[in-house]
Amino acid sequence: MSESTEQIEVTRNDEAGRYEITVDGELAGFTEFVDHDRQRIFPHTELDETFSGRGLSSVLVRQALADTRxxxxxxxxxxxxxxxxxxxxxxxxxxxVDRATPEALEFLDSR
Incomplete structure (x- = not known):
């Protein structure tokens, strides 16, 4: 069995308001976030189909949540x-983890 030599990296892009996952420098996906008070709201995540089925979304979310903590x-x-x-x-x-409240949803809609 061969070992993968792919470089997988998750970074927080504050300017874009998202965590990004790259594979060998190529953007594979992201999860958006919005900070509101002491909460980090995660409204949307995307992963390029080219990279699906490899567990990258779990890597992305795990690291985004660890950074949030x-x-x-x-x-x-x-x-x-x-x-x-x-x-x-x-x-x-x-x-x-906090449940999504009407206030959090209204805050997202107002942005």
Whole structure:
């Protein structure tokens, strides 16, 4: 079995308001975020079809949520992919997850 030599990197792009995942320097996908008070709201995630089926969305979301924890923020999952990741890894991140409130949704709509 051969080892993968791909360089996978997740970075936070504050200017674009998203975490980006690259494979060998090529943008493979992103998850958007919006900070509101002490919450980081995740409204949308995309992964290029070229990179699907390789677990990259899990890598992206895991690292985005770890960075959110490190920043002292709470997670508000609007994006179904982020919500699904949280439900599967509740023991790891459940303590910093807030439900989406009408106020959070209104805040997103106002942007």
């Amino acid at each position: 490190a920043a002292g923020q709470r997670i508000v999952p609007i994006c179904p992919l982020v919500a699904r990741y949280i439900s599967k890894h509740h023991d790891e991140v459940g303590d910093i």
